[in-house]
Amino acid sequence: MRVDLRWLSLLLLVLAGAARADLRIEITQGAAQTIPIAVIPYANDGGPDALHAVIGADLARSGQFRVIPDDQMLSRPSEASQVDFRDWKLVMAQYLAIGRLYPSADGSFSAEFELFNVASGERMTGARFNGVAPASKRRLAHHIADLIYEAITGVRGVFGTQISYVTQVGSSYELQVADADGHSPTTVLRSQEPILSPTWSADGRFLAYATYANRRAVVFRQSVATGARQQVSAFPGLNGAPALSPDGSRMALVLSKDGSPDIYVMDLAGGPPRRLTRHYAIDTEPAWSPDGRYIYFTSDRSGGPQIYRVPASGGAEERVTFDGNYNARPALSPDGRQLAVVHGAGGRGYRIAVLDLASRRLSVLTDGPLDESPSFAPNGQAIIYTAKTGGAEALATVSIDGAVRQRLGISQAKVREPAWSPFSAGP
Amino acid sequence: MKKLLFVCVIALTTVAVAGCGKKSTTRAGGEASASTQAGSAGSGAQGGGAFGAGSGTGFAAGSLDDPNSPLSQRRVYFGLDRYDVGEEYRSLVEAHAGYLRSSPSAAVTLEGHTDERGSREYNIALGERRSNAVRDLLIALGASATQITTVSYGEEKPAADCHDESCWSQNRRVEIVYTAR
Numbered sequence: 001m002r003v004d005l006r007w008l009s010l011l012l013l014v015l016a017g018a019a020r021a022d023l024r025i026e027i028t029q030g031a032a033q034t035i036p037i038a039v040i041p042y043a044n045d046g047g048p049d050a051l052h053a054v055i056g057a058d059l060a061r062s063g064q065f066r067v068i069p070d071d072q073m074l075s076r077p078s079e080a081s082q083v084d085f086r087d088w089k090l091v092m093a094q095y096l097a098i099g100r101l102y103p104s105a106d107g108s109f110s111a112e113f114e115l116f117n118v119a120s121g122e123r124m125t126g127a128r129f130n131g132v133a134p135a136s137k138r139r140l141a142h143h144i145a146d147l148i149y150e151a152i153t154g155v156r157g158v159f160g161t162q163i164s165y166v167t168q169v170g171s172s173y174e175l176q177v178a179d180a181d182g183h184s185p186t187t188v189l190r191s192q193e194p195i196l197s198p199t200w201s202a203d204g205r206f207l208a209y210a211t212y213a214n215r216r217a218v219v220f221r222q223s224v225a226t227g228a229r230q231q232v233s234a235f236p237g238l239n240g241a242p243a244l245s246p247d248g249s250r251m252a253l254v255l256s257k258d259g260s261p262d263i264y265v266m267d268l269a270g271g272p273p274r275r276l277t278r279h280y281a282i283d284t285e286p287a288w289s290p291d292g293r294y295i296y297f298t299s300d301r302s303g304g305p306q307i308y309r310v311p312a313s314g315g316a317e318e319r320v321t322f323d324g325n326y327n328a329r330p331a332l333s334p335d336g337r338q339l340a341v342v343h344g345a346g347g348r349g350y351r352i353a354v355l356d357l358a359s360r361r362l363s364v365l366t367d368g369p370l371d372e373s374p375s376f377a378p379n380g381q382a383i384i385y386t387a388k389t390g391g392a393e394a395l396a397t398v399s400i401d402g403a404v405r406q407r408l409g410i411s412q413a414k415v416r417e418p419a420w421s422p423f424s425a426g427p
Numbered sequence: 428m429k430k431l432l433f434v435c436v437i438a439l440t441t442v443a444v445a446g447c448g449k450k451s452t453t454r455a456g457g458e459a460s461a462s463t464q465a466g467s468a469g470s471g472a473q474g475g476g477a478f479g480a481g482s483g484t485g486f487a488a489g490s491l492d493d494p495n496s497p498l499s500q501r502r503v504y505f506g507l508d509r510y511d512v513g514e515e516y517r518s519l520v521e522a523h524a525g526y527l528r529s530s531p532s533a534a535v536t537l538e539g540h541t542d543e544r545g546s547r548e549y550n551i552a553l554g555e556r557r558s559n560a561v562r563d564l565l566i567a568l569g570a571s572a573t574q575i576t577t578v579s580y581g582e583e584k585p586a587a588d589c590h591d592e593s594c595w596s597q598n599r600r601v602e603i604v605y606t607a608r
Contacts, residue, residue: 194583197548210551215536215578215606217551238555238579241548254552261552282552298549304508305549329546342546350545372546388543390590417547 021410023182023395027063029405034066035152038093041070042111043078043100051099051111054141058159058181059149063404068093080114080123088118095124097148108133113144115151125151138183158377162421163384164188164207165395166195168414175209177224180420182408188224197417201244204422208232208242208251219253221268233266233273243286243295245312252276252286252295252312263297265312276310277317287330288312296320296330296339307341307355321355323362329373333380338400340374340383352385352398365402373416378423384408386416490526491608497522501603502586503561504596507542510556512564520561523603524568531571534607537561539579540586542595547581554579561601576606 039056059065074087078100088096099113114126125147132140139160146157158180167174173195178185189195193212200207201221208221217239222229233239237256244251248268255264255273263286264273277283281301288295289309296309299317305328307321321327326344333340336357343353349368355361370388377384380400387396387407394409395418409415490496501523503516512520527533539554558577566572587594 194580196551196581196583212578212580215538215576215604217578237577238551240551254548256552256555261555282549282556284552285546285548298546300549305545326545328549344545370544391588 021413022185023178023408023410023415025061025182026407026409027061027405028396028407029403030063031399031403035064035095036066036068036091036093037095037097037148037152038068038073038088038091039097040073040076040078040099042098042113044103045099045101049137049141051101051113051137051141051144052097054138054181055097055145055148058142058145058157061181061406062149062159063399063406064153080116083116085116085118085121093118095148095152097144099144104131109137111140111144113147115148138179142179142181155381156379156423158379158381158420158423161378161423162204163395164198164200164419164421165415166198166417167410168194168393168416169412175207177207177421188222188227189229195417197241199243199419200421201248202246202422203248206244207419208244210240210242219251221251232268235273238284241285243288245288246290246292252288254284254286263295263310265295274314276312276314279317283308285329287332289332290334290336296332298328298330304344307339320357321362322360323353323355326350327353331374331376331383333376333400334378335380338380340376342372342374352383354383354400363402365398365400366396366405371396373418375419377420384418384420386418388416491605498526503557503601503603505557505599505601507595507599508553509599510553510560512560517564520564521568524565524570527565527570527574528568530608531574532607533605534574534576535565536604536606537575537577538584538602538604539577539581540584540598540600540602541582542598543582543585543590544595545582547583550581551579552581554581557599557601561603 037059039052041052045051056067060067068091072091077083077098096116096118102110108131110130112128115124117124129140142160145159149157161180162177163180164177167176171192173191174187175189175195175198176185176187191211196210198207198209205224206221207224210219216234218231219233219239219242220229221232232251233253235255235257238254238261241254242251251266251268253264254261260280261282261284262278263276263283265276266273279301281299283297283299285298286295293312294309295312296307298305299308304325306319307327307330308317308319310317324344327341329342331340339355339357341353343351343364345351350370351364351368352366352371352374353362353364372386374383374385382397382399384395384397387394393414393416394407395415397406491498497519500519503512537558539558541550541553558579562575562577565575585598587597
């Protein structure tokens with residue numbers, strides 16, 4: 001089977017910048033019904049990044065699983081022939097994951113894993129990975145956790161994906177990329193100026209963001225792997241809210257060079273930006289539909305911010321949100337059916353809400369008081385956002401049904417503007 | 428052309444700037460510097476408006492550094508989600524317009540800011556609205572467009588770091604930053 005570890009280890013090796021403090025993750029609310037699973041220590045494995053420990057932590061962090069503690073295990077099989085399913089029925093495990101390592105002389109290793117249904121004894125999935133570098137061990141664990149998650153839930157896992165976010169300590173800003181579990185953060189950009197609206201390209205190779213240079217707003221597109229960056233837009237006035245098209249060829253953004261903040265689309269190969277909206281009101285925060293046909297955006301043309309959409313090729317604009325007097329910062333779900341927004345809840349602050357585009361039903365998922373910047377996980381199952389409380393800013397995730405919540409924070413730093421990477425990435 | 432002298436606003440207690448043009452006030456800069464003082468809210472008769480309707484009255488060299496000059500006032504504050512320049516700031520803006528008129532080599536950057544509520548990019552756009560409002564007023568009062576650039580930081584650079592209206596009102600502002608004199 002094809003494994004994406006090659007680009008991942010490359011990324012880890014090539015990325016410039018010092019490693020920063022890990023994001024600390026805390027599950028603040030789990031699902032009512034969790035799936036019990038036993039993840040057995042791998043043969044020939046150990047240490048702080050033991051595969052079974054990372055896999056178990058991933059599954060537990062999803063809020064959907066309950067991982068049987070090591071000390072409750074009645075046996076520790078690493079091969080199918082060693083499994084006695086009665087041991088796992090006794091501890092009420094529904095699923096059993098086992099595996100083993102095969103160290104090589106050159107320091108790399110191979111690994112195998114298998115997943116069983118305890119009730120039926122059925123082997124649900126398994127795989128072998130050869131020539132894994134030690135530096136890629138956590139990546140391998142996330143990948144295995146993704147395969148286990150998908151075999152059990154039918155939904156592709158996101159443990160192997162990454163998140164980008166902005167940290168602020170005093171007047172020092174950093175754009176960082178970390179694993180979805182908050183580990184292995186790397187600094188992509190360090191600046192004394194604010195960094196806004198980082199967003200991934202659909203292939204995961206680039207981040208686009210807005211910042212300032214010499215008291216001017218500028219938009220850059222930067223290679224995640226090499227750090228090389230290209231100034232995309234520095235017109236007079238606003239240059240902000242970049243959004244890369246699903247096919248990677250264009251960037252939507254907000255410019256005010258023609259007077260009022262409007263939505264424009266630029267061809268990344270060159271040429272002048274094309275103006276999509278022309279209204280004296282504020283139009284900003286463009287977001288592409290996954291099929292590339294529409295651009296959703298925030299406009300206050302009705303008096304307060306609401307979400308509108310316009311065909312990406314130009315055309316009539318139509319209003320999308322009608323609930324409440326404040327809806328901003330749209331983000332489309334990967335299947336294009338749902339729209340996450342920052343929803344002003346009257347005097348009760350700002351919360352993340354999801355609008356089902358077919359039924360027009362709006363569901364408020366979070367409690368505020370100052371939630372912002374929603375971004376969908378690439379499997380559409382969760383949203384990551386910024387939760388501001390008092391002076392603190394941390395990242396938080398909420399499952400799409402509102403049941404599972406986590407907080408991801410770094411002590412001493414404000415953390416904001418999260419963007420979840422796509423599944424696929426690499427050269 | 429619009430009348431350049433404005434109705435006196437006396438009951439200004441929360442903001443530091445209380446420029447207030449009396450109709451009888453002359454246009455001499457020096458008088459104003461004696462009467463306009465940061466924090467002297469409610470003192471009524473001040474000369475801030477004197478600079479605005481100028482016929483080219485110059486400012487003494489160094490007046491930008493004079494804490495008693497209205498030019499020392501470089502912040503215009505705004506209401507929630509508003510980007511109109513309040514009457515109480517007209518005289519302040521007039522003073523800067525007067526300086527820019529009398530010093531063609533001078534240049535300012537107008538930094539627009541918002542409070543922390545709402546989405547960041549929307550706030551960037553709102554901050555630009557505020558800096559544009561001050562720019563348009565400066566130009567209407569005789570400053571040259573070439574002397575003025577604008578930038579919006581939205582909620583990114585708050586002046587006051589707390590999380591209620593006492594700070595939010597200080598953060599909804601335009602800062603007039605001289606980049607050349």
